[in-house]
Amino acid sequence: MSKLVIPRKTVYRLSLYYRALARLKANKVETVSSAALAKAAGVKPTQLRKDLTYFGQFGTRGLGYNVLALSAQLTEVLGTTHLQPVILVGAGHLGSALLRYPGFAKEGFEVIAAFDADATRKRSRDLGVPVLPMEEIGRILSSQRIKMAILTVPGNVAQEVANGLIEAGVLAILNFAPIILQVPDNVVVNNVDLAIELENLSYFIQ
Amino acid sequence: MSKLVIPRKTVYRLSLYYRALARLKANKVETVSSAALAKAAGVKPTQLRKDLTYFGQFGTRGLGYNVLALSAQLTEVLGTTHLQPVILVGAGHLGSALLRYPGFAKEGFEVIAAFDADATRKRSRDLGVPVLPMEEIGRILSSQRIKMAILTVPGNVAQEVANGLIEAGVLAILNFAPIILQVPDNVVVNNVDLAIELENLSYFIQ
DNA sequence: GACATTTTGTGAAAATAAACACTGCGCGCG
DNA sequence: CGCGCGCAGTGTTTATTTTCACAAAATGTC
Numbered sequence: 001m002s003k004l005v006i007p008r009k010t011v012y013r014l015s016l017y018y019r020a021l022a023r024l025k026a027n028k029v030e031t032v033s034s035a036a037l038a039k040a041a042g043v044k045p046t047q048l049r050k051d052l053t054y055f056g057q058f059g060t061r062g063l064g065y066n067v068l069a070l071s072a073q074l075t076e077v078l079g080t081t082h083l084q085p086v087i088l089v090g091a092g093h094l095g096s097a098l099l100r101y102p103g104f105a106k107e108g109f110e111v112i113a114a115f116d117a118d119a120t121r122k123r124s125r126d127l128g129v130p131v132l133p134m135e136e137i138g139r140i141l142s143s144q145r146i147k148m149a150i151l152t153v154p155g156n157v158a159q160e161v162a163n164g165l166i167e168a169g170v171l172a173i174l175n176f177a178p179i180i181l182q183v184p185d186n187v188v189v190n191n192v193d194l195a196i197e198l199e200n201l202s203y204f205i206q
Numbered sequence: 207m208s209k210l211v212i213p214r215k216t217v218y219r220l221s222l223y224y225r226a227l228a229r230l231k232a233n234k235v236e237t238v239s240s241a242a243l244a245k246a247a248g249v250k251p252t253q254l255r256k257d258l259t260y261f262g263q264f265g266t267r268g269l270g271y272n273v274l275a276l277s278a279q280l281t282e283v284l285g286t287t288h289l290q291p292v293i294l295v296g297a298g299h300l301g302s303a304l305l306r307y308p309g310f311a312k313e314g315f316e317v318i319a320a321f322d323a324d325a326t327r328k329r330s331r332d333l334g335v336p337v338l339p340m341e342e343i344g345r346i347l348s349s350q351r352i353k354m355a356i357l358t359v360p361g362n363v364a365q366e367v368a369n370g371l372i373e374a375g376v377l378a379i380l381n382f383a384p385i386i387l388q389v390p391d392n393v394v395v396n397n398v399d400l401a402i403e404l405e406n407l408s409y410f411i412q
Numbered sequence: 413g414a415c416a417t418t419t420t421g422t423g424a425a426a427a428t429a430a431a432c433a434c435t436g437c438g439c440g441c442g
Numbered sequence: 443c444g445c446g447c448g449c450a451g452t453g454t455t456t457a458t459t460t461t462c463a464c465a466a467a468a469t470g471t472c
Contacts, residue, residue: 042386097303172407180248195313201378
């Protein structure tokens with residue numbers, strides 16, 4: 001199954017569908033039409049159907065989609081069937097908050113360790129995972145086959161830290177630093193830039 | 207100047223350019239070529255040039271762009287010339303972390319108040335702004351002409367809270383709840399869904 | 413002051429993404 | 443048991459976005 005043919009945007013929307021399905025599941029809904037699911041995901045029904053055909057046919061004409069079955073298929077495609085270990089680098093305000101954010105675990109990600117330039121800094125609460133000094137990154141990563149990292153360090157050191165992560169074998173980075181990381185082709189980066197999101201909003205309400 | 211003709215994606219990239227320019231400014235760089243600026247923003251040079259032509263001509267052929275002038279132009283277009291007041295709703299882990307995040311103020315946004323269902327909850331530190339009960343939202347908003355809100359409440363109440371915000375006059379919402387908000391056409395929503403970003407990354411490293 | 417060099421600006425082409433329009437399957441009702 | 447309705451699947455069209463290719467402009471050099 002060559003997944004290279006699925007457009008990036010489609011993959012992103014699959015996650016939205018998956019989320020919406022999870023809510024339907026929680027409400028014991030058994031089947032859902034493309035129209036209803038599309039609305040919950042904020043897209044057009046035709047787009048939803050097109051997205052799904054990239055990897056198979058799952059609906060029943062005249063009836064809709066079986067919530068459980070489709071949800072399972074999406075899990076399969078998205079590769080979230082098993083728990084994915086992640087590390088977090090930069091345990092400042094934002095990093096600490098993310099460590100306590102329950103959403104990651106709920107979606108199948110386990111933050112197994114955090115790293116910080118000042119690992120001994122007094123933190124207001126227990127963060128649930130050990131906070132280790134940066135120097136330990138290489139050792140932990142090589143011993144555990146971690147492929148993903150959440151980067152919440154200040155912008156001025158982000159590139160440098162990212163370089164270290166990549167050298168240690170990290171293949172995917174969720175970057176919160178307000179800077180575009182320069183990385184090799186085999187490394188994937190998703191940027192979350194809160195100030196830019198606000199700025200973007202402000203443009204559209206002028 | 208009809209700004210409706212500028213594509214949404216272009217507007218988003220303008221913010222990236224603006225960021226990159228800010229760094230150049232800090233380094234006392236006076237001019238920059240489209241190639242260099244594009245690299246810093248993670249786009250192709252032709253795209254950068256095309257983006258800029260949507261609202262004017264700012265470069266000097268053979269030389270490049272004047273960092274200060276272009277930066278000022280972008281500020282103008284993006285509407286971030288003056289401080290924009292914002293409220294934050296949901297002062298849990300994530301919300302509290304965002305209140306202490308210095309990036310907003312740096313980009314011209316001032317969080318003037320926070321709201322929470324449990325305004326008296328003991329919080330580990332002073333958050334820099336008052337945390338008020340939800341019921342106060344209407345009063346504060348009507349007295350201060352706030353148009354933007356950051357929404358960091360749990361998913362199961364997000365839609366309801368958003369409805370209240372919209373009724374109180376909010377026109378733009380930065381939504382961190384893992385749900386697609388249903389809003390009227392005149393309201394803009396940007397979603398930041400951390401779990402989805404991770405999920406998306408994990409797909410591309412399979 | 414002409415010429416080589418650099419780099420922007422932009423119409424045209426290509427690629428990508430979204431929407432439409434229609435086919436036909438399957439369920440349920442009569 | 444067959445007929446009609448509802449809704450998924452999909453080839454085609456349209457719209458949007460990105461990239462290309464090249465002309466035009468400014469700079470600096472000799």
